[in-house]
Amino acid sequence: MNNRHQCIIALIMISICISLSSVNSSEIPCTDLQKYAAEKGSPIVYDEETNEYHIKYKQENGGEASIIIRYCPSCGAEAPKSIRENLFCKVSEAENVWVELNNDNTIHGIGIVPKEKKQ
Numbered sequence: 001m002n003n004r005h006q007c008i009i010a011l012i013m014i015s016i017c018i019s020l021s022s023v024n025s026s027e028i029p030c031t032d033l034q035k036y037a038a039e040k041g042s043p044i045v046y047d048e049e050t051n052e053y054h055i056k057y058k059q060e061n062g063g064e065a066s067i068i069i070r071y072c073p074s075c076g077a078e079a080p081k082s083i084r085e086n087l088f089c090k091v092s093e094a095e096n097v098w099v100e101l102n103n104d105n106t107i108h109g110i111g112i113v114p115k116e117k118k119q
């Protein structure tokens with residue numbers, strides 16, 4: 001991550017703090033994140049699969065990381081609703097079972113998870 005990206009991220013974080021403390025913008029439609037993501041070289045990217053905006057950056061070890069943006073840094077409006085949950089299968093009642101293994105990985109027991117243990 002170069003100095004320019006560090007400055008952009010710092011400005012975004014400051015803007016988030018200012019926006020969240022001074023603006024109730026839940027009713028204001030916002031297209032700022034869309035504009036930021038469209039800028040060439042912007043660390044803000046749109047992930048179509050999750051309908052989320054992320055800040056992407058390079059880590060010191062050369063890896064890439066990202067932070068989900070929950071609120072617009074300019075006006076404080078909520079980011080679009082995430083559809084991340086659609087990436088995961090829903091466990092049906094019939095599939096919600098427990099399996100207890102022995103030390104040698106053979107099955108010791110199997111059963112249905114009691115309702116009080118489900119989330």
Ligand SMILES: [Zn+2]
Pocket residue numbers: 030031032033072073074075076077
């Ligand atoms: Zn905005």
